Structure formats: C-alpha cells, structure tokens
Amino acid sequence: DIQMTQSPSSVSASVGDRVTITCRASQGISSWLAWYQQKPGKAPKLLIYAASSLQSGVPSRFSGSGSGTDFTLTISSLQPEDFATYYCQQANSFPLTFGQGTRLEIK
Amino acid sequence: EVQLVESGGGLVQPGGSLRLSCAASGFTFSSYEMNWVRQAPGKGLEWVSYISSSGSTIYYADSVKGRFTISRDNAKNSLYLQMNSLRAEDTAVYYCAREGGSESTLDYWGQGTLVTVSS
Numbered sequence: 001d002i003q004m005t006q007s008p009s010s011v012s013a014s015v016g017d018r019v020t021i022t023c024r025a026s027q028g029i030s031s032w033l034a035w036y037q038q039k040p041g042k043a044p045k046l047l048i049y050a051a052s053s054l055q056s057g058v059p060s061r062f063s064g065s066g067s068g069t070d071f072t073l074t075i076s077s078l079q080p081e082d083f084a085t086y087y088c089q090q091a092n093s094f095p096l097t098f099g100q101g102t103r104l105e106i107k
Numbered sequence: 108e109v110q111l112v113e114s115g116g117g118l119v120q121p122g123g124s125l126r127l128s129c130a131a132s133g134f135t136f137s138s139y140e141m142n143w144v145r146q147a148p149g150k151g152l153e154w155v156s157y158i159s160s161s162g163s164t165i166y167y168a169d170s171v172k173g174r175f176t177i178s179r180d181n182a183k184n185s186l187y188l189q190m191n192s193l194r195a196e197d198t199a200v201y202y203c204a205r206e207g208g209s210e211s212t213l214d215y216w217g218q219g220t221l222v223t224v225s226s
Binding site: 049 | 142168208218
C-alpha cells in the first residue's frame, strides 16, 4: 500500500497569510494526487485533482503542485472560511490512501 | 445538482450486520464509479471500497475484506454497503463518494451516516 504523510499535522495562521501544506508518498505516484478540505461535521470537499488542477468552483487562492513523491497545497491569502482540515489522497492505485490530515487553525 | 444521500446507519452490537444505502441524483449514476469512505470519530479518512460503473470490478480495504460487500443498482440509482461481522473499530461516519474530475478522485460526497458498533 502507498503511505501518504502530510506535514505539518497542524498549523496556526492569520487571515491574509500564505500557507503551504506538504504531502509525501511512500512511492512515486506521478501526478495522481488530490487535495480535500473538511470542516467539522461536514463531508470532505475536493479542492485539487491531478496534483495541480483546480476543481470547478474552488477559489483561485488554492493551488497545488508536485509530482512523483512530493506535493504541496498552497493557500495564497487565507480567508476566514479556509480554517479547516486538509487531506491529500493518492489516486495512483488501490487501496486509495489518505494523508493523516493537516488542521489549519486561526492564530 | 449532484446529490448523494446515505442512510441505514445506527447502533449495532459487535458481530451484527447493517446495510448502508446511498441514493444518487442529479447525474447519470450508471456512468460513474463509486466508493465508500469512512471516518472514525476524531480521526482521518479511510477508504473502504470501490465499485465500477457496471459493478464488474470491486475492491476492498484489507480491514473490511471478507466482511463488507459493496453493490449497486443502476436502475434505482443506488449504492449499497452490506456490513457483516461488525467490530468496534468499524464505528465511523460512512460516506459514499463519486469518482470524477480525474481517475480515483472523489468529486462529490454524501453527508455521511454514522455507524456505531457497541454492546
């Protein structure tokens, strides 16, 4: 199975800050990576697919990059509604696996 | 509008069974692959099972293999998860999710249904 490791596990930031979350795969997955946002009590929401493609309706302040084993999710200017937990997921092979999550908190 | 609505969750004793359903609307259900993903209380996301659009290809996580069965009825626009021999560690919110956007990417999720396994 492909293991996905996110860092940091949590981060505190302020509105307007630029935040970067990283995700590392235990083996190469090309660009088969997705990012999701989850707010408490809600279902996850797809933000980024194929490592860098923005899902329809997602604000352009979200961006993704990387390929192979190392990936990043960047939020260019944090907005109040962005405080949530973020997960990466490898889409290269079954079983699909997720990172442990990164909790983005208000400083 | 794409909608996925799960039902069938509840409290069940260890060793018991439960059948989850996911009613799909707003898209051509028979054209999409579907998945179940779960989330234990306060924990991260865990993929559970996949079924192809026709139902001919199925995968399971090792943690549920031999105990859970995924199925679909394209005529009823519905996805199912039959869960047998339930354990305490199966306690979680179960989400159905559609594959879209890119292969093995989950572009729409239901609101989830809570399964609690406890005596």
